[in-house]
Amino acid sequence: MTTKQRWVLALTSAASFMIALDTTVVTTALSTIRRDLGASVETLEWVVNAYVLTFAVLLLTGAALGDRFGRRRMFVAGLATFTVASAACALAPTIGLMIAARAVQGVGAALVLPLAITQLSAAFSAEQRGKALGIWSGITGLATFGGPFIGGAVAQGLAWQWIFWINVPVGLLAVAFTFLRINESRGPNRGLDAGGVVLAIGGSLGLVWGLVRGNAAGWGSLEVVASLTVGVVLVVAFVGWEIRSLTPMLPMRFFAVRGFSSANAANFAMIAGMYATLFFLAQYFQTAQGDGPLLAGLRIMPWTGTLMVCGPVAGRLADRFGERGPLLAGLLLQAIGSGWLALIISPDLGYGWMLPPMILAGCGISIAMPAAQKAVVGAVRLEEIGPASGGFSMLRQLGGMFGIAIAVAVFAAVGSYASPHDFSGGFAAVLTAVTLFAVIGAACAAALPGRSRTAPAVSAPTVSVAR
Incomplete structure (x- = not known):
């Protein structure tokens, strides 16, 4: 690498x-944030969902803004927005202001991630790009692996604000x-799908708000029925808008x-289950078993760490045998592990009994994840990899948001924070829902086309713009 290339890769x-870390780092601090800011479980989920919602629906717009106004300029704008919003999160005196700041963080993240990979790809030749992207992906993946532990260590050793x-x-x-170190560049001046962004945000917000408020306000209340109805109408309007748009997001x-739709549906269900588990698992260790944030983060690491072990192997399996087998097997393992944990979970359950189902479910997610992305980008033409990969990342983030909303x-409806027994009962119900997510995902994976006898439509390496 040249000095310039090293700087681009490092930055x-x-x-x-930093962006990927903020998706998972708060999970082990949620219990502390709930106590300090007096949050209910319904408002607590928005600490995660506000960030994910704006991140997901603006993700595809970030790359287009960089092409039009300058990639370095918009990358810096995203970093500045994220940094200022991070300070606002730390200073937030109420849960409402914390949620607002997290939403602004998501806006910054949606600019940074797609433009990071665009600038990285532009800085390296075709012969060097694979290695550079591999290093970038590995460093970004460490955020997913270490997020819960880092969050727990900071929350216990310092304070959650840190x-x-x-x-x-x-x-x-x-x-x-x-x-100082990255030159300005621009891409094709593509149009911005502002209408699609507005409809996607409105539809997602309406559906999630209805799910969040269902138990508190009543599922037949005007608020909930109106929210869900508006959400569905706006999602349908989004589909219609995208069909007619000249520059659809x-x-x-x-x-x-079939390959694109089946793989995205399977991945949506898998990620919904993963985020739902992650949201409550750290809280279970702290609320039901009395662990501190640091120990809770350590106990989660065998589950998240499977990505580092199984991910590379799963990618090779998908290359050799096709995507349907690994995707289906991974979702079935996630279903078995989650169902097993749902049956045995209790306030006094020993950690040794939890490890086998946690690792089984984690291995399932790690095996299915590369196969899902490979199936999505392999279903489109070479020149369409960008929007296909961006759509995959957007649906992935939305899957996590809806998974948390349904889990909450x-x-x-079943549990509460009143006692360890009440919390464990609610967590068992959540794990049952996660099992159902995985079963639905497995059914979608089974609908994938079999391995083609001809050359695939896409032979380029698959790259995700968000994790």
């Missing part, structure tokens, strides 16, 4: 690590060195391809 990797304060010096340094014709609704 884009650091920014992507989860956000740590972003400030890193963000400021990244902004300064980006101006997610081309609807992709869904006519299930937990609120």
Whole structure:
């Protein structure tokens, strides 16, 4: 690598690590945040969902803004937005202001991640790009692996506010060195699908709000019925808008391809279950078993760590045998592990009894994840990899948001924070819902086309713009 290439790789990797880390780092601090800010379980989920919602629906717009106004300029704008919002999260005196700041963080993240990979790809030749992207993906993947542990260590050793304060010096340094070390560049001046963005945000918000408020306000209440109805109407309007748009953020014709639609549906269900489990697992260790945030983060690591072990092997299996087998097997393992844990979970359950089902479910997710992405980008033409991969990432983030929303609704109907026994009962119901998610995902995976005898439509390496 040249000196310039090293700087591009270092800065884009650091920014992507910071962005990806904030998706999972708060999970082990949720119990502390709930107590300090007096949050209910319904409002607590928005600490995660507000970030994921704006991140997901603006993800495809970030790359288009960079092409039009300058990639370095918009990358820096995203870093600055994320950094300022991180400080606002740390200073938030109420849960409402915390949620608002997290939504702004998601806006910054939606600019940073797609432009990080765009600038990285532009800085390296075709012969060097695979290695550079591999290093970037590995560093970004460490955020998923280490997020719960880092969050627990910071929340217990310092205070939960430092989860956000740590972003400030890193963000400021990244902004300064980006101006000094990365040149400005632009891409094709594509149109912005502003109508699609507005409809996607409105539809997602309406559906999630209805799910969140269902237990508290009543499923037959005007608020909940109106919210769900508006959500469905706006999602249908989004589909219609995208069909007619000259520059759609997610081309609807992709869904006519069975490989694209089946793999995205399977991945949506899998990620819904993963986020739902992650949201409550750290809280279970702290609320039901009395662990501190640090120990809770350590206990989650065997589950998240399976990605580092199984991911590379799963990718090779998908290359050799096709995507349907690994995707189906992974979702079935997730279903078995989650169902097993749902049957045995209790306040006094020994950690040794939890490890086998946790690892089984984690291995299932790690095996299915590369196969799902490979199936999605392999279903489209070479020149369509960008929007297909972006759509996959957007649906992945939305799957996590809906998974948390449904899990919270299930937990609120069955359990509570009143006692370890009440919490464990609610968590068992959540794990049952996660098992159902995985079974639905497995059914979608089974609908994937078998391995083609001809050359695939896409032979380029698959790259995700978000984790």
